[in-house]
Amino acid sequence: MSFIAEQLSRVKPSATIAVSNKARELKAAGRDVIGLGAGEPDFDTPDNIKQAGIDAITRGETKYTAVDGIPELKKAIAAKFKRENGLDYDPAQCFVAPGGKPIIYNAMMATLNPGDEVIIPAPYWVSYPDIVLLAGGTPVAVEATMETDFKLQPEQLEAAITDKTKWFMFNSPSNPTGAAYSREELKALTDVLVKHPHVWVLTDDMYEHLVYDDFEFVTPVQVEPSLKDRTLTMNGVSKAYAMTGWRIGYCAGPLELIGAMRKIQSQSTSNPTSISQWASVEALNGPQDFIPERAAVFKERRDMVVALLNECEGLSCPMPEGAFYVFPSCAGTIGKTAPSGNVIKNDEDFVTELLEGEGVAVVQGSAFGLNPYFRISYATSTEALTEACGRIKRFCAALK
Numbered sequence: 001m002s003f004i005a006e007q008l009s010r011v012k013p014s015a016t017i018a019v020s021n022k023a024r025e026l027k028a029a030g031r032d033v034i035g036l037g038a039g040e041p042d043f044d045t046p047d048n049i050k051q052a053g054i055d056a057i058t059r060g061e062t063k064y065t066a067v068d069g070i071p072e073l074k075k076a077i078a079a080k081f082k083r084e085n086g087l088d089y090d091p092a093q094c095f096v097a098p099g100g101k102p103i104i105y106n107a108m109m110a111t112l113n114p115g116d117e118v119i120i121p122a123p124y125w126v127s128y129p130d131i132v133l134l135a136g137g138t139p140v141a142v143e144a145t146m147e148t149d150f151k152l153q154p155e156q157l158e159a160a161i162t163d164k165t166k167w168f169m170f171n172s173p174s175n176p177t178g179a180a181y182s183r184e185e186l187k188a189l190t191d192v193l194v195k196h197p198h199v200w201v202l203t204d205d206m207y208e209h210l211v212y213d214d215f216e217f218v219t220p221v222q223v224e225p226s227l228k229d230r231t232l233t234m235n236g237v238s239k240a241y242a243m244t245g246w247r248i249g250y251c252a253g254p255l256e257l258i259g260a261m262r263k264i265q266s267q268s269t270s271n272p273t274s275i276s277q278w279a280s281v282e283a284l285n286g287p288q289d290f291i292p293e294r295a296a297v298f299k300e301r302r303d304m305v306v307a308l309l310n311e312c313e314g315l316s317c318p319m320p321e322g323a324f325y326v327f328p329s330c331a332g333t334i335g336k337t338a339p340s341g342n343v344i345k346n347d348e349d350f351v352t353e354l355l356e357g358e359g360v361a362v363v364q365g366s367a368f369g370l371n372p373y374f375r376i377s378y379a380t381s382t383e384a385l386t387e388a389c390g391r392i393k394r395f396c397a398a399l400k
């Protein structure tokens with residue numbers, strides 16, 4: 001018997017991290033590589049937030065804190081939910097973890113029994129199915145293709161729900177597609193959920209602030225308040241405040257669930273870093289005006305990348321509503337031969353040939369549960385994006 005736990009054989013390492021590693025290797029070998037794989041803003045953490053972290057160190061806020069977050073941060077989270085989403089949560093219903101990812105992990109560990117199903121619209125953020133598997137549950141992926149703008153349709157949700165469904169995992173704007181659900185589109189899904197009271201909702205609102213063209217962000221409890229008693233509303237400072245390395249995620253939900261998550265966190269990571277928590281208090285309570293300024297930059301890049309990709313032979317790229325990703329189809333390149341002589345049979349081949357041939361690192365759609373597509377993160381400079389799209393165009397034109 002293997003020394004490594006059997007459970008782990010069901011879990012894949014993150015494909016997005018694998019692409020970044022491959023790009024790094026090629027760079028180290030002297031190749032000119034443009035990495036469009038990373039899912040983090042290229043902006044820096046704003047100075048007032050950094051200063052709040054420095055001040056916390058100077059004040060000696062360097063000790064253990066309450067397992068689920070300092071009271072000041074829980075208060076700031078409750079105020080955020082009220083101010084930005086119109087949701088009433090008591091600070092006691094708020095919970096802080098070392099990143100958005102551990103929020104999902106804690107929630108799944110706290111609730112899943114063997115055989116419990118979690119409905120995950122595909123394409124999905126790479127970690128969802130693997131977190132469910134690690135927690136002993138069964139991920140049920142339901143494909144939402146380009147034909148429906150990568151949005152799950154209510155009849156698909158209805159058909160996927162069984163007696164064993166425990167959670168519906170919802171993510172808008174989406175990583176990897178950038179698709180965001182309008183109020184009407186979300187209401188069509190919550191109408192289905194209302195009919196199935198045994199199904200809980202985990203809504204991952206990490207990209208809430210990155211929506212463009214006057215798109216109105218909405219979260220499930222806002223659209224259907226009766227779901228509040230069975231929804232975990234999750235968010236974090238990583239993307240909106242360019243704080244990926246600080247590792248702070250947060251959520252609010254029913255007390256029983258929050259208590260169970262606290263128990264898991266108390267026996268795993270313990271409290272999130274004290275310094276990062278104080279910086280996050282400043283992030284949530286401080287000036288918010290840089291957020292739309294940065295979103296305007298992302299919007300310009302999105303418009304440019306979509307236009308350039310649609311000039312490429314064999315690619316088709318819809319215009320997403322939010323996040324900093326686009327998810328073009330490469331269906332028109334399948335079956336063609338790359339300059340290396342290799343035939344492109346699927347999106348993984350497309351991505352490999354593109355990296356080897358032109359030094360552009362993107363992530364295959366199959367890593368997110370939908371083939372043949374690929375994900376580009378446009379959280380990088382306009383110059384790098386223009387150069388990368390030029391190379392992709394040249395690569396596509398050279399396919400025979």
Ligand SMILES: Cc1ncc(COP(=O)(O)O)c(C=O)c1O
Nearest residue numbers: 039099100101125175206236238
């Ligand atoms: C949809 C989504 N949820 C959660 C996370 C995790 O965020 P964090 O870095 O705070 O763990 C990410 C990060 O890429 C994400 O894209």
